[in-house]
Amino acid sequence: MNDGTTGCALSLVSRYIREVSYPYQWQCISLAGFKRVLQLAREMRGASGRRPIYHLFLCDRYSPPPDCFPHPDDQTAYDLDLLPALSTILEYASQTLETLVFFSDTCFYNGAIGVRHLLSFPYPHLRELTVRACCTPRQLASPRPGDVLPSYTPRLERLHLALPYHGMSSDNLQATHNLVHSISPTISHLRLTMLDKWGSRRVVEVVHAELAAVGIVPRVFDLPPPDWDSPSTAIALPVTWDRLLPDGLRFFAIQPSPTSTFYCSCCMDLRGDVDVMRILERISVVANKDRFAYMDRRPIAVRRCHTDPMEVAGYGYVEARSDWVERVGDGHGCWKQKEIINPEDEDALVDGYRRSPSSIVFIPKSPSSRISKLRNAVKRLKVW
Numbered sequence: 001m002n003d004g005t006t007g008c009a010l011s012l013v014s015r016y017i018r019e020v021s022y023p024y025q026w027q028c029i030s031l032a033g034f035k036r037v038l039q040l041a042r043e044m045r046g047a048s049g050r051r052p053i054y055h056l057f058l059c060d061r062y063s064p065p066p067d068c069f070p071h072p073d074d075q076t077a078y079d080l081d082l083l084p085a086l087s088t089i090l091e092y093a094s095q096t097l098e099t100l101v102f103f104s105d106t107c108f109y110n111g112a113i114g115v116r117h118l119l120s121f122p123y124p125h126l127r128e129l130t131v132r133a134c135c136t137p138r139q140l141a142s143p144r145p146g147d148v149l150p151s152y153t154p155r156l157e158r159l160h161l162a163l164p165y166h167g168m169s170s171d172n173l174q175a176t177h178n179l180v181h182s183i184s185p186t187i188s189h190l191r192l193t194m195l196d197k198w199g200s201r202r203v204v205e206v207v208h209a210e211l212a213a214v215g216i217v218p219r220v221f222d223l224p225p226p227d228w229d230s231p232s233t234a235i236a237l238p239v240t241w242d243r244l245l246p247d248g249l250r251f252f253a254i255q256p257s258p259t260s261t262f263y264c265s266c267c268m269d270l271r272g273d274v275d276v277m278r279i280l281e282r283i284s285v286v287a288n289k290d291r292f293a294y295m296d297r298r299p300i301a302v303r304r305c306h307t308d309p310m311e312v313a314g315y316g317y318v319e320a321r322s323d324w325v326e327r328v329g330d331g332h333g334c335w336k337q338k339e340i341i342n343p344e345d346e347d348a349l350v351d352g353y354r355r356s357p358s359s360i361v362f363i364p365k366s367p368s369s370r371i372s373k374l375r376n377a378v379k380r381l382k383v384w
Contacts, residue, residue, distance in 0.1 A: 026051040028328055030321065031089075032059040032103075034082060041085035044092045053093035055328045057321060058086070059103040060114055078110045083117055094121040101324045103317060104133040108164075111135040119183065123153045128327060129183070130334065132162035132320055134195065137175035158189040160334050162255075162315040164196030168206045170241075177242040185246050191253035191334060192244075193295070195314040200257055200276045205237055207254060208283065210245050212236035216252065217287045223278060234279050253335060255295035255315065256280060295337050 012018075031037050037060070060082060102118050104111040111133035118131070133140075140163075159180065166172050180190065194203065212219040219236040245252060256277060284294035320334075327333035 022049060023051055026053050028055040029053055030057040030324075032057075032317070032321075034060065037082060037089065038085045041088040044088055050092075052096040054096060055099045055324075056089075056093055056097055057101045057103070057324045058089070059317060059321075060086075060106055060110075078106065078113070083113070086114065086117055090118065090121045094123050095125070097123055097126050099128045099324065099327055100126060101130040101320060102132070103130075103320050104135075105317070106134070108133075108135040108139060112139045115140055119151060122151045124155065126153050126156055128158040128160075129153070129156060130160040130162070130320065130324070132193075132195075132315055134164065136164050136166050136172055137161075137179050138166075138172045141175040141178055153184050156184040156187055158191075158335070159183060159187045160191040160193065162193035162195060162320075164198070165192070165194055165203065166196060167198040167200070168202045173206065173241055173244070177244050180244060181246060186248060187246055188249060189251045189253075189335060190245065190249055191255070191293075191295075193255040193315045194257040197257050203256065204276045204279045206241075206244070208234060208279065209237045209239050210243060211252065211283065211287065211292065213239050213243070214245055214249065215288075216291045217283050221282060221286045223282055234282065251291055251293070251335070253293040253295060254280070257314075293335065293337060 029040070031040060037058070060078075100118075100123070102115065104114050106114070112135035115131055115133050115135065123129075161176075161179070165176065168176075176192075180187075208217065211217040213236075217236075221234055223232045223234050225232070280294055281296065284292065284296075287294075323334040
């Protein structure tokens with residue numbers, strides 16, 4: 001992957017090399033943090049020539065400090081500082097971008113503003129777009145005065161929306177349809193990642209009905225029995241809503257809501273996690289494997305919640321960035337289920353990543369690894 005680092009290093013050799021390598025220095029850029037976004041925007045405003053950007057990863061806030069957004073509750077800072085910087089970067093890069101990831105880690109209000117701002121630019125060469133934010137599709141469909149509706153992206157092939165869908169309620173279901181079709185009605189790959197814990201049952205009903213309508217899964221299939229019940233049958237509902245899946249879609253992937261050890265007697269009948277998730281798992285078995293992928297919720301290290309080891313968090317920064325890196329390198333990225341990796345398997349780890357034909361997953365190395373032992377031995381030798 002030629003990400004521009006070679007060109008930046010060569011630019012320090014001489015003035016001639018700097019001029020020759022200038023157009024190749026910004027081909028692939030990853031930005032995480034309020035200050036870094038502002039810094040790149042200032043550099044773009046003062047650039048003497050145009051350097052094409054083909055792959056861009058943007059994160060509006062990422063801890064630890066001081067690189068994160070300094071005032072999470074300060075709306076003025078987001079509007080007056082970050083949005084103009086995003087405008088500068090996207091206006092500079094939009095005409096050449098091929099892959100774009102926008103990872104919003106702020107509150108739902110700021111996230112909705114940032115995503116709508118992102119979608120207001122034309123992307124004539126964009127082929128893959130990932131949007132991860134804490135706002136629902138309905139909140140994205142309610143622009144503030146002066147906001148521009150999503151622009152048309154004529155070459156977009158792959159769209160990944162990681163959002164809280166609030167259980168595919170009727171308003172969010174319609175808003176999701178409007179959002180997908182307004183971005184591009186001709187995409188070939190679509191992935192929906194659920195970030196909230198609402199209404200798993202309705203999500204499965206919608207997914208089964210949509211997939212059955214386009215022939216990816218059968219309308220009726222047998223379900224394995226849960227521990228407390230007998231075998232049953234899943235029957236697809238008729239699609240009475242505006243379809244989520246665009247015409248001509250070749251591949252659909254879904255990652256369900258994150259799990260939790262929390263139990264609520266008043267809403268578990270709406271979630272029905274144990275009963276409902278087995279339907280998705282069964283769909284992954286009976287579906288056409290070339291057209292469907294189920295990103296299950298096994299506790300992969302990059303998704304594991306720090307506060308509760310048994311809880312699987314949603315689509316996080318490390319996973320999003322590793323997927324983007326792999327897609328830039330012509331890998332599967334977010335379009336294939338990650339493998340569970342043993343951190344002790346050092347032969348499969350390179351700089352904290354497992355590199356294989358199917359996935360790149362960030363795994364912290366075990367403190368008891370051979371490399372750590374060697375490093376500690378060197379430290380002891382220096383002290384001695």
